[in-house]
Amino acid sequence: MAGSDTIFALSSGNPPAGIAVIRISGPRALAVLDSLGGRVPPRRRASVMRLCDPLDGSLLDETLVLALPGPATATGEDCAELHLHGGRALVARVQQVLGRLEGLRQAEAGEFTMRAFRNGRIDLAEAEGLADLLSAETELQLRNAQALSGGALSRMVHEWRDEVLAISARVETSIDFADEEDAEGIDPGFSNDCSDLAEKLSHWLDAPRAEILREGFRVAIGGPPNAGKSSLFNALIEEEAAIATPIAGTTRDALHRPIALGGVPFLFVDTAGLRDETGDVVEAIGIERAGQELARADLVLWLGPGGEGPAGCWEVQTKTDLVGAVESGALFHVSAVTGEGIERLRAALIEIAREAMPKPGQLAVNARQASLIAEATAALRDGGQITDPLLIAEGLRRARLAFDRLLGNTGTEDMLDALFGRFCIGK
Missing domain, CATH: 1.20.120.430 (tRNA modification GTPase MnmE domain 2)
Structure with a gap:
């Protein structure tokens, strides 16, 4: 990231859009406006300009531009903004023209913010x-x-x-x-x-740390094969994300799904069924990864025999809709088929996750x-x-x-x- 270069990039959403904003920052930012529009407009005032290709004089766009001299800018450098009509072909053509201008190049990821940091406009925090x-x-x-x-x-x-x-x-x-x-x-x-x-x-x-806020409260679902982990996973996230079948060992790898419940960020993890022995090499790898996911989780929903789950887990009895199902001493009793108990479990998850998150006003x-x-x-x-x-x-x-x-x-x-x-x- 050479600070002497003048950089440009599309800083608005991907086209098509009503307006596409191209940001330019560096020592030649204001000269770009002169190259494309024949003049540098009044500083810090939105101005309408006809932008043309310096190579052949063909019209690029008639649009609003801003000339922003440094150091009182977002990056601390001279900056310019082109507020173009947001069609794909137009944006691509303007970027192509900018790339041909001497001293200009496409910005790298985060380079505008890096320059703001380097120039003392913001600090690292x-x-x-x-x-x-x-x-x-x-x-x-x-x-x-x-x-x-x-x-x-x-x-x-x-x-x-x-x-x-x-x-x-x-x-x-x-x-x-x-x-x-x-x-x-x-x-x-x-x-x-x-x-x-x-x-x-x-x-x-x-x-609480920012990581739990950024990544979400991590809930891993664990237990032996065919315990209903994938069905519960799908029911909690309200999406058929995991393949759920009566065949033991269907889930071979951990499946992650970020989701917000009640305004609280979660990361739900469906894991492979745990058992002591397997002749399947792929399943063995899945079991090992399942153990790692259970260890990393903020909370484990344990669908196996009572007392055999990780410390601090919530024991959940699934498949309560089956004929002859006997209620166990689990904390929650649910059926992914009928929805029984799912809302109660989801509400409890929101409550415990909210307690782990920063309180209002807490940084x-x-x-x-x-x-x-x-x-x-x-x-x-x-x-x-x-x-x-x-x-x-x-x-x-x-x-x-x-x-x-x-x-x-x-x-x-x-x-x-x-x-x-x-x-x-x-x-």
């Missing part, structure tokens, strides 16, 4: 929130992503960093004047302030952010347990470094490509 915003499918995901992308966590981190800087200044002053005859020694308030801030940070480590941090908050917390706790001002100063330095890494001010090169690769082209 805001960029991560923006990535979540683009993939949000439920109201819970949307609220958390909007808070992160809007800088809620970043503002909090800046406040924590300012507190650490204030304590650090006092500690450094104490160190500088330690040799004075009238020096009173270490102020016990330093340690108390470190402990108080560590306690404040620790509450963030007890909160969920991801694993990377939580790890750095934990580093800062540990450093501050160390400072709260010692009286040597030099050691306290070192703990405060470590805490500041963790905050800087959280915001992307240092030590982030190893994960930037992975983050911005989550974005679509044009964002």
